[in-house]
Amino acid sequence: MSRLLRALVILVVLGSCAQRDGSAPTSLDNACSILEQRPHFVRAFRATERKWGVPAHVQMATLYQESKFIGDARTPFRYALGVIPMGRQSSAYGYAQALDGTWDEYRRETRSPGARRDRINDAADFMGWYMTKTRERNGVAVSDARNQYMAYHEGHTGFARGSYNNKAWLLRIAGEVDSRANMYRSQLATCRKWR
Numbered sequence: 001m002s003r004l005l006r007a008l009v010i011l012v013v014l015g016s017c018a019q020r021d022g023s024a025p026t027s028l029d030n031a032c033s034i035l036e037q038r039p040h041f042v043r044a045f046r047a048t049e050r051k052w053g054v055p056a057h058v059q060m061a062t063l064y065q066e067s068k069f070i071g072d073a074r075t076p077f078r079y080a081l082g083v084i085p086m087g088r089q090s091s092a093y094g095y096a097q098a099l100d101g102t103w104d105e106y107r108r109e110t111r112s113p114g115a116r117r118d119r120i121n122d123a124a125d126f127m128g129w130y131m132t133k134t135r136e137r138n139g140v141a142v143s144d145a146r147n148q149y150m151a152y153h154e155g156h157t158g159f160a161r162g163s164y165n166n167k168a169w170l171l172r173i174a175g176e177v178d179s180r181a182n183m184y185r186s187q188l189a190t191c192r193k194w195r
Helices: 004-015 030-037 040-052 056-067 100-109 118-138 145-161 168-188
Strands: 077-080 084-088
Touching: 004 145, 030 040, 030 056, 030 168, 040 056, 040 118, 056 084, 056 118, 056 145, 118 145, 145 168
Parallel strands: none
Antiparallel strands: 077 084
16 A cells, blocks of 8 residues: 555545534433533533633533534524525634634634634634633623623623613523523533532
């Protein structure tokens, strides 16, 4: 077998071993099940807790709301006249649904030029970075899933202006994120994978 063919076979084998999370885990209401299905999430959430202080249950509730734990999640297309595709609703992409500009700012500030939005380690670290900035700029505790989510959605300036107050749907969703975070916190306390 030629060297080129051998190298190609090795690349294909290694590529097939890479972890791709292109679909949601089953049992999204069960934190333990999610971690059993995606054991690499455990390391990512723990690293973010250590580095930024953002609890795993807040990370998980935010990821659920943003992408349902799908690594290559994108916003839907916009259509003109209901049929002509006009591009995506925003540049949000990946687990954390980070926008291009915010992701670029994160990579610059953390000196992580190779960070990718479709890798859970990078997405969790991004959330830790962003939520820490929310604490610094807006005084929101990193354990406050409800207000952290509103700041995550509206941006630091929008949150400071109270733009969420005119969005009943966002207030409802933020309440759901808070409830899910509390549920995940209780579940994580019993997870064999988490202890």
